[in-house]
Amino acid sequence: MLLNGEWLFCQDGVIRPTVTGLVRVPSEELVEVPFLLDAGADRTVLSVDFLSLLAPLQSSEAEQIHIAGVGGQVDSITVDTVIGFTRDDGRVVTVRGPFAVFTEGESAELSVLGRDVTNNFSVIYDYPNRAVALLSQPHYYEIKKVS
């Protein structure tokens, strides 16, 4: 399985590695969610852009995910939803689960794809070659030395 991502422009020319998914919101609309690949993030978190769209899917209080960054705990809600990604062969990979959603704009510029999702793949993010990819069988990677 191969999911291709891309390096997206963020502030002032900074580009960041992302993989984009589509999420179906309660109004039945599909919305685009570009996820920052973050090897340091335990959990996948959607940015505040999606808060009002996804709030009706909020999980019960007992199942709330608690998240924090370097500056301390960050306010969020937890929703049960499905993220759809497109494979290189045109099929769709869906990831169903509880995901957190930031409730404050400054918490993150992009949604974050954490290791709850990426641990299911081999993850490549390669700035020199501007490549981003998530791999699982039958796809794999090799490291070779130029002789």
Place this chain on the structure above:
Amino acid sequence: MTSSRAGSYHRVMSKPLIIEEEEMTPEFARAWESATRNRMWFNDHVIELEVYKRYRGKYVASAAGELLVADTPEGIRRLLHERYPDEVAHVRYIPREKLDRIYASQR
């Protein structure tokens, strides 16, 4: 971490994500094509339009070759519904300040 929070954390963390493969539906294919086109348009025009200079603290969206701007996420979704109901827009929040960002999550 309190014991109740720890219990909640472990309950949530132990809830597995379900990953499945599906055929692409025509609806998903149309949405994916629209989302990709609008995202690439944003990527190609973000510097030229000075998005990160002019729209700090705002929500922006690219759809059908146009950049829309609003003060709130609800505002940008409303604009998109009014003007481009069939597009899957690329929506961003532009942070108020330019900061080097470190993202992390904890229990």
